[in-house]
Amino acid sequence: MIIDLSSALKHPGQSFAFSVEGNIADIDLYGDLIQIQSPVKVEGSVMYTGSSFFVKGNLKAEYKTKCALCYENVHEAVNCDFDEEYIPAESNESVDAYSITGNTIDITGMIEDNICLHLPLKHTCSDACKGLCPECGCNLNNETCSCQKKVEQSSLENEAAVNNKENPFAVLKGMFSDDDEEA
Numbered sequence: 813m814i815i816d817l818s819s820a821l822k823h824p825g826q827s828f829a830f831s832v833e834g835n836i837a838d839i840d841l842y843g844d845l846i847q848i849q850s851p852v853k854v855e856g857s858v859m860y861t862g863s864s865f866f867v868k869g870n871l872k873a874e875y876k877t878k879c880a881l882c883y884e885n886v887h888e889a890v891n892c893d894f895d896e897e898y899i900p901a902e903s904n905e906s907v908d909a910y911s912i913t914g915n916t917i918d919i920t921g922m923i924e925d926n927i928c929l930h931l932p933l934k935h936t937c938s939d940a941c942k943g944l945c946p947e948c949g950c951n952l953n954n955e956t957c958s959c960q961k962k963v964e965q966s967s968l969e970n971e972a973a974v975n976n977k978e979n980p981f982a983v984l985k986g987m988f989s990d991d992d993e994e995a
């Protein structure tokens with residue numbers, strides 16, 4: 813995604829509109845694959861101050877990923893504004909700044925960064941997603957299985973076993989009953 817700077821360079825202080833489309837590579841978001849659909853649409857304006865370029869505008873990107881709970885496909889979109897400053901390499905002291913090549917700026921990296929900034933940390937297909945059964949792996953949104961009953965049953969049994977062993981009142985109860993026998 814390249815922006816031509818020649819008009820802005822000739823007329824410092826004046827804003828020049830641009831509209832570009834391009835592809836953004838898939839993003840690995842903490843292990844989740846974010847597949848950015850093509851094209852990503854970017855509209856904005858560029859202005860030369862005499863020493864740097866201000867590039868601001870709006871980007872629209874649609875993407876596909878998986879629900880964190882049931883792994884079904886999730887389609888989402890990012891629609892956000894950006895406002896960045898580009899400083900020519902010769903006066904560029906900041907390592908983090910985006911670079912300029914000749915009379916053009918390639919905004920692809922900046923657009924990718926802005927998409928990443930606006931992605932939620934976790935995607936789910938719906939707020940009510942029930943996820944997968946931890947036992948048999950079936951999608952609990954579409955299917956029911958009997959595993960959950962078994963899990964609940966065995967956890968109740970475990971709880972009962974723990975209570976018998978560790979409940980301090982069980983010991984007290986034993987002491988009192990001993991006293992009763994002695995009395």
Ligand SMILES: [Zn+2]
Nearest residue numbers: 879882937941
């Ligand atoms: Zn889901």
Ligand SMILES: [Zn+2]
Nearest residue numbers: 945948957959
């Ligand atoms: Zn199951």
